[in-house]
Amino acid sequence: MGQDRPGSYLLFIALDGPVRLRVGALGEQDFPAGTYIYCGSALNGLRARVARHLRPERKAHWHVDHLLAQGQPVGALLVYSEARLECRLAEELSHLEGVRRHVPGFGASDCHCPGHLLLCEEPVQAVGGAIQGVLNGLQDGPLEQRQGQGDEDGTLAFRETAR
Numbered sequence: 001m002g003q004d005r006p007g008s009y010l011l012f013i014a015l016d017g018p019v020r021l022r023v024g025a026l027g028e029q030d031f032p033a034g035t036y037i038y039c040g041s042a043l044n045g046l047r048a049r050v051a052r053h054l055r056p057e058r059k060a061h062w063h064v065d066h067l068l069a070q071g072q073p074v075g076a077l078l079v080y081s082e083a084r085l086e087c088r089l090a091e092e093l094s095h096l097e098g099v100r101r102h103v104p105g106f107g108a109s110d111c112h113c114p115g116h117l118l119l120c121e122e123p124v125q126a127v128g129g130a131i132q133g134v135l136n137g138l139q140d141g142p143l144e145q146r147q148g149q150g151d152e153d154g155t156l157a158f159r160e161t162a163r
């Protein structure tokens with residue numbers, strides 16, 4: 001597997017029905033059915049962080065863990081970089097047609113941005129090209145896509161993409 005590297009990621013989470021969840025200090029929050037995009041970073045090991053999010057059993061440590069308790073992770077995009085890009089990713093993605101921020105402050109306890117959780121109001125496939133365009137605009141490291149069934153280490157399958 002090699003050494004894990006730092007980076008940022010987009011985690012796609014499907015929620016089949018509406019739920020109300022207590023999200024740490026953010027309190028009770030409503031989540032309509034749909035696909036969510038969580039923007040995160042892991043400067044001490046990107047693959048390990050995403051693998052943790054994909055495990056069925058996890059302790060609620062981050063805001064996203066509360067959503068993952070009810071939703072299903074359906075894919076992830078990883079960008080290797082020494083920089084924390086989650087605020088920039090959330091900002092750029094929030095300007096896409098059919099994508100909007102959801103729950104102010106979600107995932108943003110350690111920064112001052114409006115939040116790192118977005119709701120796709122259109123099917124992800126409809127905005128996939130625009131999301132890819134945002135990622136391609138980043139000047140940092142290579143991109144990996146994870147989708148499909150889990151592999152031997154509990155993560156999703158990879159397809160490395162060169163830029």
